[in-house]
Amino acid sequence: MTTHKKDSKTSAPKAPDLNEQKQKVQKAYSAMADLGISTEVVKPVLKNLLNLYDGNWELIEEDKYRTLADAIFESPDDKKSIAEGSTSSNMNTVIHKKRRKIIQVEDDMEPIAKPTCPTVQSDNSNSLVKRNSKFHNDNDITRGTEKIKIPLIDEIGLEPPKFLYIPQNISYQEAYVPFSTARISDGDCCLKCTGDCLSRRVPCACSRETGGEFAYTSKGLLREEFLDACIEPKKHDHFYCQDCPLEKAKNDNPEPCKGHVLRKFIKECWRKCGCTMNCGNRVVQRGPTCKLQVFSTEDKGWAVRSTQYLPKGSFICEYVGEILTNTELYERNNQSQVNERHTYPVLLDADWGSEQGLKDEEALCLDATHFGNVARFINHRCSDSNLIEIPVEMETPHHHYYHIAFFTKRDIDPFEELTWDYGIDFADVDHPIKAFKCQCASPHCRDVRRKAVAEIKKKDSRGKRIASGSTSGGLNRKQVH
Numbered sequence: 127m128t129t130h131k132k133d134s135k136t137s138a139p140k141a142p143d144l145n146e147q148k149q150k151v152q153k154a155y156s157a158m159a160d161l162g163i164s165t166e167v168v169k170p171v172l173k174n175l176l177n178l179y180d181g182n183w184e185l186i187e188e189d190k191y192r193t194l195a196d197a198i199f200e201s202p203d204d205k206k207s208i209a210e211g212s213t214s215s216n217m218n219t220v221i222h223k224k225r226r227k228i229i230q231v232e233d234d235m236e237p238i239a240k241p242t243c244p245t246v247q248s249d250n251s252n253s254l255v256k257r258n259s260k261f262h263n264d265n266d267i268t269r270g271t272e273k274i275k276i277p278l279i280d281e282i283g284l285e286p287p288k289f290l291y292i293p294q295n296i297s298y299q300e301a302y303v304p305f306s307t308a309r310i311s312d313g314d315c316c317l318k319c320t321g322d323c324l325s326r327r328v329p330c331a332c333s334r335e336t337g338g339e340f341a342y343t344s345k346g347l348l349r350e351e352f353l354d355a356c357i358e359p360k361k362h363d364h365f366y367c368q369d370c371p372l373e374k375a376k377n378d379n380p381e382p383c384k385g386h387v388l389r390k391f392i393k394e395c396w397r398k399c400g401c402t403m404n405c406g407n408r409v410v411q412r413g414p415t416c417k418l419q420v421f422s423t424e425d426k427g428w429a430v431r432s433t434q435y436l437p438k439g440s441f442i443c444e445y446v447g448e449i450l451t452n453t454e455l456y457e458r459n460n461q462s463q464v465n466e467r468h469t470y471p472v473l474l475d476a477d478w479g480s481e482q483g484l485k486d487e488e489a490l491c492l493d494a495t496h497f498g499n500v501a502r503f504i505n506h507r508c509s510d511s512n513l514i515e516i517p518v519e520m521e522t523p524h525h526h527y528y529h530i531a532f533f534t535k536r537d538i539d540p541f542e543e544l545t546w547d548y549g550i551d552f553a554d555v556d557h558p559i560k561a562f563k564c565q566c567a568s569p570h571c572r573d574v575r576r577k578a579v580a581e582i583k584k585k586d587s588r589g590k591r592i593a594s595g596s597t598s599g600g601l602n603r604k605q606v607h
């Protein structure tokens with residue numbers, strides 16, 4: 127087993143003396159008792175955590191004993207004993223209620239950031255969401271705005287999502303997205319085409335962005351070579367902006383830009399093109415077509431899956447949300463409540479490298495927290511996610527504004543959860559959005575704290591099997607090292 131060692135911030139401070147130690151243990155028991163968890167359940171988990179963290183109480187106490195509570199809820203045996211101690215026969219409901227209580231406790235104790243300026247106070251999107259707890263029909267969250275219906279499948283009693291479904295991006299307030307026929311030059315569209323551009327012997331001007339070949343095959347999938355190049359950007363495919371808007375948003379003394387991936391763009395035919403809406407070079411703009419469902423999970427909230435098999439290179443959906451300036455995003459983050467579940471905003475940073483002295487109010491991003499489409503339910507998975515997000519140029523040949531579309535990185539079986547890598551640096555404590563504790567279960571998970579809890583779970587179940595005289599039947603050897 128590789129034991130997780132802490133960095134300098136988390137290295138063990140001077141061990142408390144025996145009395146102090148006893149007090150700390152009692153406090154931990156009492157915090158958990160407030161959540162209805164008995165001392166018997168807490169004891170072994172706490173012991174394991176103390177072992178793992180070399181007696182470093184800071185890690186256990188921070189966030190109102192969040193790590194301890196998480197570790198308890200993550201042990202299947204402990205879930206069972208928590209449920210047994212309850213009068214309810216439905217374990218899921220019990221755990222769900224307790225989870226909510228943890229959040230409630232934190233909400234009670236953490237200060238809630240106050241709105242800081244009139245713009246924020248007049249944020250209608252927020253108040254709309256607060257007034258209405260349910261916007262949609264569970265049979266179709268899209269409210270008929272898409273060609274397909276997307277049902278919401280809840281098997282564990284999750285709170286309904288609070289947002290309004292929109293099928294296309296919309297500017298929130300200040301974001302200026304200039305698109306006009308004049309901005310699309312004749313070289314950036316295919317005025318003279320008719321029918322389907324993919325069936326032309328000589329590819330038209332709209333294939334120029336993708337090197338003279340369209341990004342799509344005649345079956346509507348992404349060309350494998352193009353997709354693979356998007357999945358594996360080479361190390362030198364990065365750029366560093368001089369005055370990085372992302373770093374500026376973190377604090378008053380911005381660090382140098384950490385780099386942005388030089389993105390490959392898909393370019394689709396658009397309104398100024400002569401081809402039809404059925405042209406093979408118009409995939410994303412026709413909207414999602416595969417059978418999608420939003421479903422409830424135990425540990426990540428809502429999630430997305432498809433009920434049909436999806437071959438590699440299939441288009442799933444666009445990431446749709448409000449178009450915000452960096453300044454607006456910053457203000458929104460400041461006013462959002464601690465522990466509020468965020469959808470992760472997507473930075474439209476592909477062109478930041480070419481824009482000298484980009485002002486905060488010019489840097490754009492998409493935020494699907496209040497208004498968005500099905501993509502707002504796609505959860506994060508570190509590194510080996512099954513979806514990739516690719517920028518798509520349609521109405522704006524300059525890449526200041528563009529669309530983001532999700533495609534499958536490999537073949538996907540029906541009912542497999544769809545995931546993408548949000549690109550979170552879990553160690554970046556200065557990031558404007560506090561990272562969640564990752565539950566992606568990927569062997570490449572980058573959230574070190576989460577890994578530590580998983581190690582405890584493994585150790586726990588090994589100990590229990592040995593104690594109950596179990597053989598290694600069903601136990602994966604690799605897991606116990």
Ligand SMILES: C[S@@+](CC[C@H](N)C(=O)[O-])C[C@H]1O[C@@H](n2cnc3c(N)ncnc32)[C@H](O)[C@@H]1O
Binds near residue numbers: 426429467507563
């Ligand atoms: C874009 S939303 C995804 C949909 C979300 N699950 C929901 O119920 O609305 C992002 C939020 O989902 C949760 N989430 C996504 N991926 C996760 C993961 N790997 N582990 C834990 N939570 C995750 C986090 O709360 C995160 O802030």
